[in-house]
Amino acid sequence: MVETQSDDILANADTEDVSLLVVGDPYGATTHTDIVLRARALKIPTRVIHNASIMNAVGACGLQLYNFGQTVSLVFFTDSWRPDSFYDRIKENADLGMHTLVLLDIKVKEQSEENLARGRKIYEPPRYMSIPTAVSQLVEVEEKRQGGSLKPDETLAIGLSRVGGGAEERVVAGTLAELLSQSPEVFGEPLHSLVIVGKRVHHLEVEYAESFAVNRETWRDVAQRVYGCSLD
C-alpha cells in the first residue's frame, strides 16, 4: 500500500497536514524510510512519532535486547521458492552467541499467480506465518545446510504472539523440536514472532524465560548441557 501509493499520500502534503499511521515504529520498515526520503525531496517537512515495535517489545521474552544480533525475516516457502539466505545471518549471530529475532511472513492483499497474470484484482485471504510453520522451515534449512545453528533438540527458541496485546499475549519457550510438536492453539492468534537463543545467554535470561517453557526440565537441561549455563 504505502509503496504503491506514496505519491497519493504526499499529494497535498505541502499545503495540508498529512498523517500516516503505522503498526510498530515507523523506522522498522524500509517503506517508511523511503516515504520520508520522498517527502524530503519534495521539501515537505516531516515529523515522526516513535512507538514500541517488536524490535524492542521482544524483550518481553526475558532475553536482553543488547544480546540480540541482526534481525532476519522468514518468508513462506512455496513449492518452487524456498530461499534460505536468512540462515547465514542466523549462523553469524549464533557463532557469536547472539540471539536472533526472526520476523515471520505476512501475506496481505496477495494475488494468486493466475489472477495476477489475468490482471484480476482478486485477493487471497490474508495469511500470517505461525511459529510452528516457521520452525519447520528453519529445521528444513538446517537439514540442507548442516551448519549446526538450528539443531531441533539442542537449540532453544522462544515464540511470541501478540506482544503488547495484554491478555492475548503468549510467550512459549522450548527446543525447536518442542515448539514444532505443540498444537497450534498453544501459540495463540497471530502475529507471531520467534527468537533463536544465542549461546552467550545469561543464566538470568534462562531463568526468566523458564516460566514460559513447555517443559521446564528440557529447557533447563539444554541450557546447562548445550549452552553451558550455570543454573541454581
Next chain:
Amino acid sequence: MVETQSDDILANADTEDVSLLVVGDPYGATTHTDIVLRARALKIPTRVIHNASIMNAVGACGLQLYNFGQTVSLVFFTDSWRPDSFYDRIKENADLGMHTLVLLDIKVKEQSEENLARGRKIYEPPRYMSIPTAVSQLVEVEEKRQGGSLKPDETLAIGLSRVGGGAEERVVAGTLAELLSQSPEVFGEPLHSLVIVGKRVHHLEVEYAESFAVNRETWRDVAQRVYGCSLD
C-alpha cells in the same frame, strides 16, 4: 533507585495496583526484568505496557534496524578505570558488517569516593556522556587495541540526541574524526547516543543519513571508498 527500592515498590502490590513509570521500553533495562522476576516470586501479577526506546527509535538516523548487531554501553573513563571490553563487541559487529548502537553513560545520584567512604549522602551533579566524549574514548581504545574497527578517518558514525524529542532532536553524521572536531553545541542537549556504521551498509541508508552529515563530501567519499557503497 529501582534496584535498591524494589522491595518498597512491591511492598503493597499484592493488594493494590502499583505502577512503575520508566523511560523507554521497560525491558530495555535488566533492572526492570529483575523487578518482574521479584514480583513473580511473590505471586504478584504484572502487566507491561511497551513503549518506544532508543533500541528502535535509533532508526531515525536512517540505518535499518535489522542491520544492527549487539548493543554496547560505554562508561565514563576515570583516571584509574578505563574498561575496554565493549571494543570486542563492536569489533564482532564490525567484522560482520553490522551497525552498533552505543549507549552512553549517565551518572545520576552518584557519590564521590570521599562522600561514599564517609557515608555522606551528598550527590554529585548529574553527568551525561556527550557524543564527543564517547568518540574520544572509542578512538583511545582503538589506538590501544589496533583492531581497525574504529578508524578516525575511515569509520562512519552517527550521533543522535533527544530522539523523539521533536524540535530538540539532533542527528549528526560523519567520520569519527569529524564528530570529534565539532563544537559541543552541534549535538544539542543530552541524552546522546552513537551509532557505528557497519560495512554492509546499504546505499539507501547512506543516502538517508547524508542529510545529517557535517560534510557531505567526506561522508560520500568514505562510504564509497572504504565501505564500497555505490552511490548515485
